[in-house]
Amino acid sequence: MGDWGRVAQTGSFQELIRQKSSFIVPATIFFFVFYFILPVLTAYSTVLNKKAVGAINWAYLYAFAQFAMTWGLCHLYMRKANKFDELVNKVKQEITDKGGKAE
């Protein structure tokens, strides 16, 4: 096993990957599903064509919700990513503690 392999085996690196995937995988599945509901529903049904607020129908409201979803998920990711950064620092710390160098 090379140097990189040893880093990959450390507890803090494994924790980093575990935390990253437990956020990114569900978040990605969520936004893909949320995104494709709109074109699928408008392509094959008229359920979103009913008026909701004045002349604005549910299709437009759903579309606006996608904007809110995108911004919301961006900021959620930013908050999570700050924690990922802390774990990255721990990984680097662990390498230097063992007398190695990480640049």
Place this chain on the structure above:
Amino acid sequence: MNATAFSFFVGIIVLTLLITYFAAKKNKSTSEFYVAGGNITGWQNGLAIAGDYMSAASFLGIAGAIALNGFSGFFYSIGYLVAYLVVLLIVAEPLRNLGKYTMADMIAARFNAKAIRSAAALNTLAISTFYMIAQLVGAGAIIKLLLGLEYSTSVIIIGILMTVYVVAGGMLATTWVQIVKAVLLMGGTIALSLIVLAHFSFNPVELFNQVAAKIGDKAVTPPAPTTFTAGLDSISLNLALVLGTAGLPHILIRFLSVPDAKTARKSIVFATWIIGLFYLMTPILGYGAAYFVGQDSIKKANAAGNLAAPQLAAYLGGDIFLAFISAVAFATILAVVAGLVISAASAFAHDFYSNVLRKGQASEAEQMKAARWASIGIAVFSIVLALGAKSFNVSYLVALAFCVAASANLPVIVLTIFWKRFNTTGAVTAMLTGLIGSVGLILISPNIMPAADAIFPLKNPGIVSIPLGFLAAYLGTVLSGKVSEQEEEKYTEIFVQANTGIKQLG
């Protein structure tokens, strides 16, 4: 020629050339040329991403599409925005951690083979050229209508300007031209939207009500479902929109112009706010144009509706406002084509010339020379193609670029980061299959062939060509035999690097 419009255009040219002059003084090394030395800050890069991304297709095209086709036009706005989640969550940070100057650097960090760099460079050149021809054709038509210049003169003027920015000022000049453009575009769009909304007592619901009353419900309601194929085409378009951005080389290199993954991340969130606010205003522009200018006048000026936004500006604010909005459209096109030239030039000079032809032996001076000549060559090539493509419909060229990006680049980018077994053969097969598959399907689709005779029924091939790219990656890898221990170790290395940003262990 409209004198006000002319002076605005000259103002923008002078401003961008001044930027280039100051950037040129710093533009000494290849790192400065390709990625501005990696010294762009988060908010600067955020604005530049927005400036690089919101092309003539966004500003002129979507406003026109909503004015003429209503809700269907808004799909572009949604897809172009949500695409940034793919970029932020999946692609950007590993790319920043593994890349140096180009998208190919990231893939070559794992598979160090000439075939990989050549295929990646080929994809970048193909995507950037299609995208650029679309911008140039659109620009030529618009300048001709606004300033009365001949189509070919307009294309050549824009071509010369983009070459000057890139050759003299490199990535730094390109970045600042994009920042200036993003500020102008946001300013112009906000001003236009506020003037429209002022007529509806600043109530967007009232705008929708009045549009529905004047033009009919079909202007705001999604079209009723027709055939299965038509529905599939719409879903396929949305797939290419949401996945294409993460494979567009000129957007991806923007993440290499910042110092680290954290800055890349911040710049994307900043860009997502700007881009989202812009797209949120597109229905106001589109419906405003349909309400005030009228669908018939919009179609008369340009059958695809590309002049809806300038026409709306003329109706609401007279000649001076028309001149301002046209100048904004002009700046928009300049900034996007400059970004395209630099990404294509880096692909050719850095990936193909330096790494494949010269095997990494070219000196710094030789590389700079190659990058400059590549920029000139690519600009001339695109200008010649754009002059010949005058009568082409520009929208399918942009859709083609997104589709090729999603089919040819995205599978390889994603699998390079996440798939342990992935190997060199799989990567090359995927890139070539994605490129040939998407371009080939478009050639036999109703975009090119008469609708009744088209061999492939969908206008947007993404739903077939994107899975094809992934399938080719899988088959290429599995059929080419077992992964060596060395290759597995290499994956461990880039996996640690991609996730931590550590470049070297000592």
